[in-house]
Amino acid sequence: MATGNSFRFTGVEGVRFAVENLAEACRFAADWGLAYQPSSDPEVKVFRAVDGSEVQVVCADPALPERTPIGGGSGLCQIIWGVEDQASLAALAEELGRDRKVEYGTDGTLHSVDDLGIRLGFRVARRKPVNYEVTRYNAPGQAERINRRAQVYKVAMPREISHIAIGVDDAAEAARFYVERLGFIVSDRYANRGLFMRCSASGNHHHVFFMNARVPGTHFNHLAFKVRDIHEVIGGGQHLESLGWSTFAGPGRHTISSACFWYFQSPFGGSWEYAADEDMVTEEWEAQDFAAVSHIFSEWTFGLEKSDGTLKGPISHSKEQKL
Numbered sequence: 001m002a003t004g005n006s007f008r009f010t011g012v013e014g015v016r017f018a019v020e021n022l023a024e025a026c027r028f029a030a031d032w033g034l035a036y037q038p039s040s041d042p043e044v045k046v047f048r049a050v051d052g053s054e055v056q057v058v059c060a061d062p063a064l065p066e067r068t069p070i071g072g073g074s075g076l077c078q079i080i081w082g083v084e085d086q087a088s089l090a091a092l093a094e095e096l097g098r099d100r101k102v103e104y105g106t107d108g109t110l111h112s113v114d115d116l117g118i119r120l121g122f123r124v125a126r127r128k129p130v131n132y133e134v135t136r137y138n139a140p141g142q143a144e145r146i147n148r149r150a151q152v153y154k155v156a157m158p159r160e161i162s163h164i165a166i167g168v169d170d171a172a173e174a175a176r177f178y179v180e181r182l183g184f185i186v187s188d189r190y191a192n193r194g195l196f197m198r199c200s201a202s203g204n205h206h207h208v209f210f211m212n213a214r215v216p217g218t219h220f221n222h223l224a225f226k227v228r229d230i231h232e233v234i235g236g237g238q239h240l241e242s243l244g245w246s247t248f249a250g251p252g253r254h255t256i257s258s259a260c261f262w263y264f265q266s267p268f269g270g271s272w273e274y275a276a277d278e279d280m281v282t283e284e285w286e287a288q289d290f291a292a293v294s295h296i297f298s299e300w301t302f303g304l305e306k307s308d309g310t311l312k313g314p315i316s317h318s319k320e321q322k323l
């Protein structure tokens with residue numbers, strides 16, 4: 001059993017999607033603000049955030065297991081986790097090799113699967129933070145932006161992948177592999193119906209979120225990208241809307257993780273999320289158990305459909321009403 005971050009995880013390095021409409025997916029990724037990166041394999045389209053976190057896109061092909069997304073249609077094909085060094089990869093290969101297939105790809109990525117059959121990749125992290133000037137705010141009596149106009153964002157330029165959310169039949173069961181085998185830590189939870197987990201004690205509030213879904217089976221729900229501040233969330237979202245892409249939820253602010261967000265429906269089988277100002281935590285963070293009620297999804301959101309008392313957003317897909 002893994003304890004702590006014995007594999008020295010760094011975060012989500014990349015996510016591979018298999019999609020039914022490759023051109024549409026590539027257009028969305030570019031509009032999202034990711035940079036197209038020519039790849040050595042013409043079948044794999046690669047888009048990167050500023051720090052090098054990447055989205056890989058291939059055409060879905062049900063005849064090929066490695067191109068068949070979890071849940072069918074368009075969706076998640078593989079989550080690639082970063083680790084600090086080669087020794088961590090070797091330790092992972094030994095741990096996972098006890099009860100499942102592990103193999104190294106030609107580029108050194110270690111491939112395996114979790115207990116739900118989600119393909120996992122592990123590689124020495126290539127993400128490199130790129131410095132930038134953080135937003136300065138003029139709070140009453142504490143001005144930090146003097147004689148300078150505020151930055152305007154016409155488009156978003158996502159800095160990094162933050163987290164991935166996956167709908168499952170049993171979130172607690174899905175999380176077990178990550179906690180017991182990989183040493184992930186539960187940051188917050190909705191009882192056993194939604195678990196936010198981080199891959200290392202210090203850093204992001206969560207890198208992966210499993211939630212009980214109304215739709216049976218395992219499905220990609222959303223992928224979140226960090227942007228610099230709430231203004232970039234809004235600027236990026238307005239740009240997406242101007243190009244005809246549809247809002248899934250937002251803009252708004254999450255109750256859990258504190259992030260300002262705007263989700264868009266995507267051609268990847270779920271939504272993509274701009275996120276700013278998420279909680280960052282250390283080993284001193286105390287996980288809380290929240291009631292799995294719809295309104296816990298956000299502290300506030302514009303454009304909510306409230307008429308039935310529920311909120312439009314990912315957690316409204318939880319099956320808590322049935323429990």
Ligand SMILES: [Fe+2]
Pocket residue numbers: 163165222224273
């Ligand atoms: Fe999210």
